Structure formats: C-alpha cells, structure tokens
Amino acid sequence: MKLPxxxxxxxxxxxLAxxxxxxxxxxxxxxxxxxxxxxxxxxxxxxxTSLRILVDQFSSVYDGIEVEMSPHGQIEEL
Structure with missing residues (x-):
C-alpha cells in the first residue's frame, strides 16, 4: 500500500499543530x-498555625506544658 x-x-x-x-x-x-x-x-x-494556637490555648489552661520551638518558629517538641 502506498502512502499519500x-x-x-x-x-x-x-x-506546527x-x-x-x-x-x-x-x-x-x-x-x-x-x-x-x-x-x-x-x-x-x-x-x-493551628498547632501553635492549640498549644497556646492548652498551655494557658494546663500547667506543665513545655514547648520547644525551632529557629523558624515551628513547634518541634511538647
């Protein structure tokens, strides 16, 4: 068969298309x-942001919650 x-x-x-x-x-x-x-x-x-708000709320209500932050402002450890 021959192609056109x-x-x-x-x-x-x-x-181009x-x-x-x-x-x-x-x-x-x-x-x-x-x-x-x-x-x-x-x-x-x-x-x-939500985690920081949650930790802030809990730390104001419950004593003994310690937060370790990174240099960038992120929570590393509770």
Whole structure:
C-alpha cells in the first residue's frame, strides 16, 4: 500500500499543530505540579498555625506544658 504524499503546507501545518500540542501538554504538566506544591505548602502553613494556637490555648489552661520551638518558629517538641 502506498502512502499519500502531502503538500508542503499540509506537512508544515501538521508539524506546527503537533508542536503546539506538545508545548501545551508540557505547560499544563508544569502548572499542575506548581499548583500542587503551592497547595501543599499552604496546607502545611495552616496546620502549623493551628498547632501553635492549640498549644497556646492548652498551655494557658494546663500547667506543665513545655514547648520547644525551632529557629523558624515551628513547634518541634511538647
């Protein structure tokens, strides 16, 4: 079976469409990865804040709660 020959315009259009598809896929994957990382970082920050609030509330009510903080302000040990 003989394959049909495409004109130069058709080959260029097909090549351009394929290139655009590959670039779009790469951009989508990159944006998706960055969004996931951003969401994870935001969730961890909210969790750290909630933990500090909880420890503050409990330490004001119950005696003997000792908190060890990291240089970055995160709770390392209770």
């Amino acid at each position: 020959k495409f004109s130069l315009k058709a080959r260029l259009a097909l090549s 394929l290139l655009l598809l590959v670039c779009s896929g790469a951009m989508f994957a990159t944006f998706d990865y960055q969004t996931q990382r951003s969401m994870i970082a935001a969730a961890q920050a909210r969790q750290d």
